[in-house]
Amino acid sequence: MKIVVNGEAAEIRAATLAGLIAELGYADAVVATALNGAMVRKAKRDATPIADGDRVEILAPMQGG
């Protein structure tokens, strides 16, 4: 299905947010996630389905002031 990950179009196979994280290679990474503008906790990713057209944000620790 076609979704948007971090602002870029992506074609993915995963059916859940946890599956998407693994598919994109972030399974072992420290990341926080949001689906369609709302945060999804790590513990809830397994139970969060992904649908066509969804917007996913995957954020990581970064330098900041």
Next chain:
Amino acid sequence: MDAMTSTTATADPVEFYGTKVNSRLLLGTAQYPSPAILAEAIRASAAEIVTVSLRRESGVAKSGQSFWQLIRDLGVKVLPNTAGCKTVKEAVTTAEMARELFDTPWIKLEVIGEDDTLQPDVFGLVEAAKILVRDGFQVFPYTTEDLIVADKLIAAGCEVLMPWGAPIGSGRGLNNPYGLRSMRAHFPRIPLVVDAGVGVPSHAAAAMELGYDAVLLNTAVAKAGDPVKMARAFALAIEAGREGFRADPMEARDMAAPSTPVMGQAHFG
């Protein structure tokens, strides 16, 4: 820290939400020439709290992961920010994600109102602070020196206030010393941190001499020709300014007053 421990300095920790730290310098982690220089600058600054952010992770480089490992290896406390957020919703969502990512209730709350000055949108700031405090966050609001806004932030549950010295990254120093002094006088027991706009160590010393509890800065160190040396310079300036404040400075006066005794001066006329 060893270079900074003078014979006269006494233990003088500052407390944020029940957490005591000995360094009154909070250091940002952005814009350094390299990760190695960032790490060395943090060590040279003796800062115990550093600010961090969260941004979109890149699929290939995964640069966020190595940065996070570097920070964890340094053993410092992190203060995540909501930099760049312009709405209450953005700031609140970013704070929630930061709490999970960094495993801390601390949040440096920024709600930016305008691009040229990066001035806080104080209306959005107060609204976001209310939501976050209710949700269990310990909020460090990036604000102006406005006393009424400060009152409302405290009423919202903020136990620290961080007024700007000057616009973020400008290096102009303390634009409104009167306003900052007034804020200190109005809120004698709230930890106050000058955040942003500091350019050189004397600016930080001046903030401490006003009685501020700490200084938060980033660009002044990161963009210096020698960030590590500048980090140490700021640590020294902040310690000097704090000691000067605690030593109860003399009052300034308009006219000269001889410091050498007049009594006993010889007359040769």
